[in-house]
Amino acid sequence: MNLSVIGCGYLGAVHASCMADLGHTVVGVDVDAAKVARLNAGDPPFHEPGLGEVLQRALASGRLRFTTDMAEVAGAEVHFIGVGTPQQLGTYAADLTYVDAAVDALVPHLTDGPNGPAVIAGKSTVPVGTAARLAETIGDAGVLVWNPEFLREGFAVQDTVAPDRLVYGLPPEPERAARAQEALDGVYVSILERGTPRLTADWASAELVKVAANSFLATKISFINAMAEMCEATGADVSFLAEAIGHDDRIGKKFLKAGVGFGGGCLPKDIRAFMARAGELGAEQSLTFLREIDSINLRRRQHVVNLTVHALEGRVPGKPVAVLGAAFKPHSDDIRDSPALDVASRLSGLGAKVRITDPAAGPVLRQVRPDLDVRDSAGDAIDGAHAVLLLTEWPEFVSLDPVELGERVAQRTIIDGRNVLDSAAWRAAGWTYVGLGRP
Ligand SMILES: NC(=O)C1=CN([C@@H]2O[C@H](COP(=O)(O)OP(=O)(O)OC[C@H]3O[C@@H](n4cnc5c(N)ncnc54)[C@H](O)[C@@H]3O)[C@@H](O)[C@H]2O)C=CC1
Numbered sequence: 001m002n003l004s005v006i007g008c009g010y011l012g013a014v015h016a017s018c019m020a021d022l023g024h025t026v027v028g029v030d031v032d033a034a035k036v037a038r039l040n041a042g043d044p045p046f047h048e049p050g051l052g053e054v055l056q057r058a059l060a061s062g063r064l065r066f067t068t069d070m071a072e073v074a075g076a077e078v079h080f081i082g083v084g085t086p087q088q089l090g091t092y093a094a095d096l097t098y099v100d101a102a103v104d105a106l107v108p109h110l111t112d113g114p115n116g117p118a119v120i121a122g123k124s125t126v127p128v129g130t131a132a133r134l135a136e137t138i139g140d141a142g143v144l145v146w147n148p149e150f151l152r153e154g155f156a157v158q159d160t161v162a163p164d165r166l167v168y169g170l171p172p173e174p175e176r177a178a179r180a181q182e183a184l185d186g187v188y189v190s191i192l193e194r195g196t197p198r199l200t201a202d203w204a205s206a207e208l209v210k211v212a213a214n215s216f217l218a219t220k221i222s223f224i225n226a227m228a229e230m231c232e233a234t235g236a237d238v239s240f241l242a243e244a245i246g247h248d249d250r251i252g253k254k255f256l257k258a259g260v261g262f263g264g265g266c267l268p269k270d271i272r273a274f275m276a277r278a279g280e281l282g283a284e285q286s287l288t289f290l291r292e293i294d295s296i297n298l299r300r301r302q303h304v305v306n307l308t309v310h311a312l313e314g315r316v317p318g319k320p321v322a323v324l325g326a327a328f329k330p331h332s333d334d335i336r337d338s339p340a341l342d343v344a345s346r347l348s349g350l351g352a353k354v355r356i357t358d359p360a361a362g363p364v365l366r367q368v369r370p371d372l373d374v375r376d377s378a379g380d381a382i383d384g385a386h387a388v389l390l391l392t393e394w395p396e397f398v399s400l401d402p403v404e405l406g407e408r409v410a411q412r413t414i415i416d417g418r419n420v421l422d423s424a425a426w427r428a429a430g431w432t433y434v435g436l437g438r439p
C-alpha cells in the first residue's frame with residue numbers, strides 16, 4: 001500500500017521505516033529539513049537500536065523516502081499522524097498546535113483512491129476528544145481513525161513490528177468505520193497474521209486507552225518509589241519487596257524498579273495532560289491520584305540531590321561530582337524530562353562541579369546544554385570525583401569495576417539511583433554505597 005507518515009521523530013521515523021520494511025511504499029514528511037536529510041541519507045537522527053539497519057534496508061528497497069513537502073503525500077491511501085504533543089508551556093495541558101498544523105496542511109492533499117476515501121490514522125498521544133474535533137476539520141476529504149502507539153524507546157523497532165496489540169478508534173458512521181478498519185488491516189496484515197490482538201472501539205475509547213496505559217505504568221513506578229520511601233524510613237529493602245510482591249501474578253514483576261523515577265517525552269507529560277483534560281471535562285476528581293503519582297516521582301529526584309549533599313557533608317560548591325547517565329533511560333539518547341539530567345542540573349545549580357557522561361546522549365547534550373561539563377566516558381567523569389551518581393542504567397555503567405574506579409576518585413561514595421549495582425561488591429571495594437530504598 002502507499003502510505004505517508006507525517007512527523008518523523010522517535011515515533012514517526014521508526015513507523016515509516018518499519019512500514020516500508022514490511023513491504024509498503026512510504027513517504028515520511030517532516031518540517032525539519034535537517035532531520036529529513038539525515039533520514040534520506042540512512043542516518044537516524046537519534047539513537048534507537050536497530051533503526052539504522054531497518055532504515056537503510058527500506059531506503060535501498062526504493063520504497064521509502066522523506067520530504068519536507070506535504071504535496072508529496074498525494075495518492076497515499078493511509079496517512080499516519082505522528083507529530084509531537086508536548087506539554088504546553090506554563091500549563092499541564094498538551095500542546096496540540098503541531099497536530100492541528102499537520103492536519104490543516106494534509107487536508108488539501110487528500111485524494112480518493114480505488115478503495116475509497118483516504119484514511120488519516122492518528123498515532124500521536126492526544127487528549128480525549130481530539131479525534132472528534134479533527135474529524136470536523138477533515139470533513140468529507142478523508143476518514144479519520146485513531147490508532148495509538150505503544151512503543152517503548154530503546155525497543156521501538158521490535159515494538160512496531162511485533163506490538164502487544166493494535167487499537168483502532170473508529171468513526172461513528174458504519175461505512176466510514178468499515179473503510180478505516182479495512183485500510184488499517186491492510187497496513188498491518190503481516191502483524192495481524194501472527195495473531196496480534198486487534199481491538200476496535202470508538203475514537204474516545206482509543207484515545208483513552210493510550211493515556212490510561214501510560215497512567216497505569218507511571219502509577220506502578222510511583223507506587224514502588226513510595227514503597228522505597230517506606231523502606232528508607234524502616235531500613236527495609238525495596239528490591240526484595242518488589243521481587244516478593246511480583247511473584248503474585250496479579251501484581252507481576254515488570255515496571256517495579258524503584259529509583260530516581262520516570263522521565264522521558266511521554267509518561268510525565270501524558271499524566272499531566274490527562275489531568276488537564278479531566279479538569280476541562282469537569283472530571284478532575286477522577287484523576288487527582290495522578291497528582292500524587294507526579295509528586296512522588298519528582299520527590300525522588302530531589303531525594304537523590306539531598307543524598308548527594310549529605311555525602312558531601314553539605315560542602316557542595318566546587319566539589320567534583322560524576323553523573324553517569326543523561327538519557328531518561330538506557331539505549332536511548334532522549335533527554336526530554338530526564339531524571340538524570342534534572343539531578344545533574346540541580347546539583348550544578350548548588351555549585352557542584354558536575355561532570356556528566358552518557359554513551360548515546362553526549363552529542364545532543366553538548367548541543368543543548370553548553371553549560372554542562374560533558375565527558376566522553378565514565379572514567380573521564382569520575383577522575384577526582386567526591387561522589388559518583390549512577391542515574392541511567394546503561395550496561396557499561398552497571399558493569400563498572402569498583403576496585404579500578406576506587407583508585408580514581410577523591411572520595412568513594414556511589415549513589416545508585418537505579419538500584420542496579422552489587423552493593424556488597426562496592427562496599428567490599430571500600431565504597432560507601434547508597435541505594436534508593438535499599439540498605
Ligand atoms: N517517543 C515515543 O516513544 C512515543 C511517542 N508517542 C507520541 O507520539 C507523538 C510524537 O512523539 P515523538 O516522536 O517522541 O516526538 P518528536 O518530537 O521526536 O517528533 C515529532 C516530529 O514531528 C515533526 N513535526 C512537527 N510539526 C510538524 C508538521 N506540521 N508537519 C510535519 N512534521 C511536523 C517535528 O519536526 C518532529 O520531527 C507524541 O504525541 C508522543 O506522545 C507515542 C508512543 C511512543
Ligand SMILES: O=C(O)[C@H]1O[C@H](OP(=O)(O)OP(=O)(O)OC[C@H]2O[C@@H](n3ccc(=O)[nH]c3=O)[C@H](O)[C@@H]2O)[C@H](O)[C@@H](O)[C@@H]1O
Binds near residue numbers: 261
Ligand atoms: O507513550 C509513550 O511514548 C511510551 O511511554 C513509555 O515508554 P518510554 O517512555 O519509551 O519508556 P519506559 O520504558 O516506559 O520508561 C519510562 C521511564 O520510566 C522509568 N522506569 C521504568 C520502569 C521501572 O520499573 N522503573 C522506572 O523508573 C525509566 O527509567 C524511564 O525513565 C511506555 O512504556 C510506552 O508503552 C509508551 O508507548
